Amino acid sequence: GKVPILLPPLPEQKKIAQILSTWDQAITATERLLENSQQRKKGLMQLLLTGKKRLPGFEGEWETRKLKELCAIKTGKKDVNEGNPDGKYPFFTCASEPTGSDEYSYDCEALLIAGNGIIGKTHYFKGKFEAYQRTYILSDFSNAVSVSYLHQFILYWLMRDIDREKQHGAMPYIKLGLLQRFNVFVPSIEEQQRIAMVLSYADQEIDGLEFKLNLLKQEKKALMQQLLTGKRRVNVETEAA
Template sequence: MLPKGWSIVQLKDVLTRVAKPVVVDATAEYREIGIRSHGKGVFHKPPITASALGDKRVFHVVPNALVLNIVFAWEQAVAVTSEQEVGMIASHRFPMYVPKEKRCDVEYLRQFFCTPRGKELLELASPGGAGRNKTLGQSEFEKLRISMPSFLEQKRIRDVLCTWDRAINATEKLLANSRLQRSAVVEMCVSGKKSYHGGPDQWTESTIGEVATVLVSNVDKKSQSDERQVLLCNYTDVYYNDRITANMKFMEATATDAQIEKFTLHKGDVVITKDSESVDDIGVAAYVHDEVDGLVCGYHLAVIRPNLSEVNPVFLQAVFGLASSRAYLASNSNGVTRFGLPIGAIKEMPIRIPSIDEQNRIAAMLSFCTDEISCLVQDLAALKLQKKELLSKLFSGKRRVNVLYADKEAQA
């Protein structure tokens, strides 16, 4: 049953296809647009010469148009153009649609196609197999039928969702900046370029094997009836987190008594990724912040258990983020399509360490940075969840908006 004031329309009744061919000037340079998947907007490609364009059919980008990448429309490669794209071009794979007067708001439609129902319709209009064979049929797209509120309600829904988008974008920028700041602190302080007490000449040269115990886990994800139940710290738990904490959700698995005794994680341990498909992902480190009962280190990981009287675990974790450490780990990883770090290479990795007091000061600053990042990650997750819930309710009519605001805006 349709919400009051809503109607079912075909897209061809509310949108008009626009295609303004470009007469290519052989002496000019052009900028093409691209569309990111998952509703993440337009991006601008590097300048290209007319000769590089060749015989490709290109069209002028029209502002305030709904634009799709027909190859990845099924993956929600849909966006709205703006004044920033005026003067740019798009290939025939990026059809553009402008709204018929007061029939629809293109930003409302973009948001709609970011919902599960919108994705389902884009897939219906994109017959074929996976990937590049699933090409959007433009006639099929124009025939899609969707339920829509009045033009004024569309605008109000657009404004509400754009408010969440602005908050999400601002939080993402703050998060990116906080991560850059932490990286700068690591490079300045953990490398010894900046010292709180004493100069770099007072730092000592050592190796990981001299200041810590290194254990390479062989505990896989399979559960065996003759083994004991454990919680498993997996590759992704380490790769995506600076800290291993008690409030994380760990996979349930089993392990032998010997494995449990050897690979149970304890507060103060540092865990690194030992194997990966890319050398850049080797040696990504997290430290165990909390004591978690029954938590065992999983396969493709190595435990670095520092001598706590010599090395602060937060400092040690940061060492693996240094540019010099990343270069060492990459050069000592073995493999062609999948790379692994030998235990010997881990033990022999060079490390420069100041006094434990200096490490503690550096660790306190790093922990402050990590706390800030953790808060922003939580804020971002909450905003995205709120928007997801709003999308579901607003586009189904389960939650209505006050159209008086949009009405006054239209009359202004």
């Protein structure tokens, strides 16, 4: 009841609402496009990472290999409070995005899987980095597997396993044995690379839409700060902001 409301003339109120509504419509439309793109990629993963649909020019049976046969699996060494957000090197923890570290313990190509927190969140990185002690590091990959293919395979199949376990209340964190026993479907290296390329194009489309959506939200926020405070006035007569 004590909140002060800034009230410009009614025509100006309507114009401000109209301008912000235009941004809302653009945000909603982009959210819909993003959701459609994510669903398309999910459908592609379901077909291509199971062998239900083969890309042109490929045939033959796929092997099934244990993850531990395709790479080394270990955990990080650092406690999460040893990081520095302004550090030079990425520090992979169990959060959605890496933070920073002043030091690094690893210098390699790796897939990094959150063992708790945002369970199963997987990043690809090549170079110097640090890792939290509950983050799994996959490295030293076999010549039988494409790292980009394995990344996509883990994103789809490991998350399915985790989601299924969560529904039974049995997945507070990932145990090493689950990763060691994790089955990977392995076509020829050429087919793996082609599958990864197709899914990478889908990722690029999703990333582009996510960038556009964040930009629209920032623009609307900036407009609200200007228009709902009176710092910027709208010209009602010419209907131009």
